[in-house]
Amino acid sequence: MDTKALRQKILDLAIRGKLVPQDPNDEPASVLLERIRAEKQQMVKDGKLKAKEIKNDTVIFLGDDNLHYEKFPDGTVNCIEDEIPFELPEGWEWTRLQAICEPITDGTHKTPTYSDEGFIFLSSKNVTSGHIDWDNIMYIPESLHNELYARLAPQKNDILLAKNGTTGVAAIVDRDCIFDIYVSLALLRIIGYIISPEYLLSTIASSTIQNYFNSSLKGIGVPNLHLEHIRTTLIPVAPINEQYRIATKLEQLLSFADNIESDKTDLQTTIQLAKSKILDLAIRGKLVPQNPDDEPASVLLERIRAEKEELIKQGKIKRDKKESVIFRGEDNSYYEKIGDTVTCIDEE
Structure with a gap:
């Protein structure tokens, strides 16, 4: 079984609203997005966000002609039907990442000076599996950490997204831990964590988003995913209760896929060991019985x-x-x- 294809199929069903049933009593995603917009306006008033950080936020809606439109802060409206990859269920909405996440930025562009101990420093190498690898980490001295942390302070439930290397692979910060990141990682912070981080992570991992990322790569040699393309990524948003149901179901199904992969690996190892044992028995003359009437090998070699x-x-x-x-x-x-x-x- 192709477990990689199975995982992608499960994720694609999830972001299309086909993994769990819809509940007509769920609060629609439009209300959820309105709450995020209100939260961002309040953050501007409180000085937690700058007005320029929300100036590119847009609202995507379905027109009377059943086509998708995008409304910009200056009041202009554009038809974006050619950007919409598929139709969503009732109660779902399309939005762009920059409308639900702030900040969306990357780590330091400076080549760090590493130390044997100090503060944790993560790069794209630490998210290759879709989980943060906390075991193989680098360290930077306190002086550099203070400089980097003043600009960007990652926190639990942020999403780290690889901009190069394993481009497009993302992971949730799963612990309260002080650390810094390199330019090869982008950090996405959901406004008020009003949207489920697990749901957003699964959306990013889907083939729809991954294909968009791959088509956006720029650069010669080692292609990079630029922040502008991350910010404008179209994201399907489910009602919040359905997001939780999807996240729970995904955990079950993806764990099942992992078990299949593990069992397949164990089986392949067993088969390889069995082949080696059979060949070893064969060359030792222990695979089939000997016949004393057979012409001895010495006669064969003499011939x-x-x-x-x-x-x-x-x-x-x-x-x-x-x-x-x-x-x-x-x-x-x-x-x-x-x-x-x-x-x-x-x-x-």
Whole structure:
């Protein structure tokens, strides 16, 4: 079974609203997005956000002609039907990442000075599996940490997204921990965590979003995913209760897929060991019973030597001066004869 394809199928069903049933009593996603917009306005009033950080926020809606439109802060409206990858269920909405996350930024562009101890420093190498690898980390000195942390202070439930390397792979910060990040990682923070981080992570991991990321890569040599493309990524938003149901179901199904992959690996290992054992038994003469009436191998080898001698006489091959004959001596030890030299090879 192709477990990678199975995982993608599960994720694609999730973001299309086909993994769990819809509940008509759920608060629609439009209300959820309105709450996020209100929260962002309040954050501007409280000085937690700058007005320029929300100036590109848009509202996506379905027009009377059943086409999708995007309304910009200046009041202009554009039809974006050609950007919409699929239709959503009733109660769902399309939005862009920048409308639900702030900040969306990356780590330091400076090449860090590492130290043997100090503060944790993560890069895209730490999110290759879709989970943060806290075991293989680098450290930076306190002076550099203070500089970086003043600009960007990651926190639990933020999402780290690889901009290069394993481009598009993301992971949730799953612990309260002080650390800094490199430019190869983007940080996405959901406004008020009003949207489920687990749901957003699964959306990012879907083939729809991954294909968009891949089509947006720029650069020669090591392509990069730019922040502008991350910010404008279209995201399907489910009602919040359905997000929780989806996250719960995904945990069950993806765990099942992981178990299949593990079982497949164990089976492949067992098959390989069995093949090696069978081959080992074969070359030791323990795979099939011996027949005392069989012509011994010594006669077979003698026939081969006689054939080679004939070929040498005919000039078809040259004599190999290092050709050897292996035999068992009267002391039951094995010997190798090369020319006039005889050597015991029992240790071999």
